[in-house]
Amino acid sequence: xxxxxxxxxxxxxxHSSKWDAMEPLFGVSSDDGxxxxxxxxxxPTAPCVIEAVRAAADPGIFGYxxxxxxxxxxxxxxxxxxxxxxxxxxxxxxxxxxGNAIGLCLDVYTDPGDSVVIFSxxxxxxxxxxxxxxxxxREIPLVLADTxxxxxxxxxxxxxxxxxxxxxxxxxxxxxxxxxxxxELRAVAEFARANDLILLSDEVHHDLIMPGxxxxxxxxxxxxxxxxxxxxxxxxxxxNIAGQRTGNMIIPDAALRDAMxxxxxxxxxxxxxxxxxxxxxxxxxxxxxxxDAQVAHLNRNRETFDTMINAIPGVRSLPLESTYLAWVDxxxxxxxxxxxxxxxxxxxxxAASPGPAFGQGGETFLRFNxxxxxxxxxxxxxxxxxxxxxxx
Numbered sequence: 001x002x003x004x005x006x007x008x009x010x011x012x013x014x015h016s017s018k019w020d021a022m023e024p025l026f027g028v029s030s031d032d033g034x035x036x037x038x039x040x041x042x043x044p045t046a047p048c049v050i051e052a053v054r055a056a057a058d059p060g061i062f063g064y065x066x067x068x069x070x071x072x073x074x075x076x077x078x079x080x081x082x083x084x085x086x087x088x089x090x091x092x093x094x095x096x097x098x099g100n101a102i103g104l105c106l107d108v109y110t111d112p113g114d115s116v117v118i119f120s121x122x123x124x125x126x127x128x129x130x131x132x133x134x135x136x137x138r139e140i141p142l143v144l145a146d147t148x149x150x151x152x153x154x155x156x157x158x159x160x161x162x163x164x165x166x167x168x169x170x171x172x173x174x175x176x177x178x179x180x181x182x183x184e185l186r187a188v189a190e191f192a193r194a195n196d197l198i199l200l201s202d203e204v205h206h207d208l209i210m211p212g213x214x215x216x217x218x219x220x221x222x223x224x225x226x227x228x229x230x231x232x233x234x235x236x237x238x239x240n241i242a243g244q245r246t247g248n249m250i251i252p253d254a255a256l257r258d259a260m261x262x263x264x265x266x267x268x269x270x271x272x273x274x275x276x277x278x279x280x281x282x283x284x285x286x287x288x289x290x291x292d293a294q295v296a297h298l299n300r301n302r303e304t305f306d307t308m309i310n311a312i313p314g315v316r317s318l319p320l321e322s323t324y325l326a327w328v329d330x331x332x333x334x335x336x337x338x339x340x341x342x343x344x345x346x347x348x349x350x351a352a353s354p355g356p357a358f359g360q361g362g363e364t365f366l367r368f369n370x371x372x373x374x375x376x377x378x379x380x381x382x383x384x385x386x387x388x389x390x391x392x
Contacts, residue, residue, distance in 0.1 A: 005043045005297040006373045016040075018369075026351040033349045034380050039174075039325060041240040041371030045282075046290035049239055052281035056274060068094070071276045075248060078283035079233075083206065085217045091252050093260055094271040097245040098204055098232050099125060102168065105230055105249070106133040108263045109198045109256070114165040117197065119151065120359030123174045126202075127359060130168075138164055141360040147318050149178050153191050166198040167191070171218060172205045172322035175358050175367045179213050179321045182221040189222035189229075198256075201231045204247075205323040207238040207291055210299055213321045219252065226252040230260075235279045237323075238291060240371075246275030298324045301370040301377045308381030313391045315384075324371035327355075331364035333391060340366070347387035350380055 011019045012030045018040045022028050026037070044050065072089035079085040095101035102125070110116065112134040118126045120139050127137045140156045142149040169188060172179050180188075192199040201218040209215050219231055231250040236242035251257040281287065302320050309317040314332030330340045337356065344350050344366060355365030370377055 005294065006375065007043065008373055008375065009042060011042065022351045026345055028345050028349055028351040033351060034376055034383070035351050036369045036372070036380060037351045037353045039237055039369060040242065041324070042373060042376070045239045045241060046287050048281045048284060048286040048290070049241065049278050052277045053274065056277045062273065065273050068271060068276060071271070071280045074280045074283035079217070082288065083215065083217050083220070085220050087250060091250050091257065093249045093251060093257065093264065095247045095249055096269065096272070097236065097242065098202065098234050098247040099129065100245070101232050101247050101249050102126070102129050102200070102202070103133065104260065104263065105198070105200050106130065106135060106166070108260050110135055110165045115161065115163040117160070117164050117167040118359070119156070119169070121175060121355065121362035121365070122170050122358060123202070124357040124359070126168050126170070136163070139359055144361060147316070149173065149176050151184060151188065153187055156191065160195060164195060164197060166200060169199060169201045169218070171201055171203050172215060174205060174323060175325055175353070175362070175365070176318055176327045177320040177323040177325060179209070179215055182216045185216060185218050185221035189218065189225035192225065192228060197228065199225055199229050201229065203231055204234050204237050206233065208295060208298065208324055209322045210295070210302065210320055215322065228256070229253070230256065235282045239278070239282045239287070241275070241278050241282070244272055244275035244278055246272050246279055297374070298370060301372070301374055302326065304374065305368070305370055305377050305381055308385060312385055312388045315388065324369060326368040326370055328366050328368060329364055330366065333388070337363060343387040344384065348380070348383035350383060
């Protein structure tokens with residue numbers, strides 16, 4: 001299975017946002033550029049998922065369907081066997097991806113003008129979706145202690161005004177790959193309780209855990225938070241099937257779940273048949289074995305990338321505990337962000353996600369996607385070393 005991760009695939013001209021939108025968004029030509037920005041992997045998904053797509057397509061009939069029980073049971077199996085989280089199938093509501101799920105939660109659990117708390121730097125779409133929904137962003141910076149982010153909840157408390165109604169939490173943390181401890185998660189849950197906040201926990205990267213680390217679902221760490229908790233999960237990042245727009249809102253509390261279900265019925269939202277088939281196949285022993293092989297590949301990419309990047313004076317890649325997204329700090333170069341970005345895009349010909357988009361604390365960073373072939377990671381490291389060779 002590992003060999004599949006290193007087979008070079010040309011995704012140009014396939015309407016891939018990662019590769020075909022690289023030039024209009026970043027000015028990096030796809031002819032010789034490397035797409036290392038959006039969270040999307042460059043290798044085929046698990047064979048069991050591909051077989052499920054073929055089996056679904058063979059009859060040539062794509063009509064209505066009504067039974068999601070196999071899908072719900074697969075999710076329950078996955079959460080229990082991979083994450084030690086025993087859930088009830090009735091807790092699961094299916095959204096059109098997690099971006100849609102965040103939008104639904106803002107719509108159902110907050111009102112226009114309400115404030116929503118985020119801890120930055122964090123996935124830029126949190127702030128974007130809050131603002132698009134007509135809510136206010138309450139951005140609270142994390143504390144970078146050497147190479148790891150920490151939470152200062154006392155400082156956070158001092159910044160609240162009472163207008164806050166929701167906290168969107170990122171676990172594992174994107175963009176840094178930080179895994180929160182059970183104690184930290186309990187503290188966040190208590191912070192939400194003390195301030196009467198709905199707690200929305202985005203756990204989409206929970207399967208991509210580097211060796212030596214362990215992810216704890218927020219509901220496992222703080223079961224007492226169930227009366228205000230909505231957990232977002234999906235197979236989209238793990239199995240690179242985000243284009244199927246299939247995500248899960250896992251809502252243990254009946255009142256919260258009923259409110260969401262009522263809104264979804266009003267909007268006539270239902271699950272995508274092909275997405276359901278793919279996730280059902282993915283969340284299986286065969287899918288689990290493939291994920292383990294993928295993590296080994298990602299860990300190799302991480303080791304190569306970090307070694308090459310950390311050899312550049314003034315540049316450091318923060319130790320990656322989870323995800324396939326390297327968070328690289330260029331502050332030690334003494335350069336402005338504009339100069340750093342010009343070198344990365346212009347000289348190295350790499351499209352990477354700009355740190356300032358992730359909010360306060362991201363001003364000197366770029367995020368690089370390592371979910372690609374090892375040869376491309378090695379090429380990226382060599383190009384970055386050359387782009388900053390005058391610092392040697």
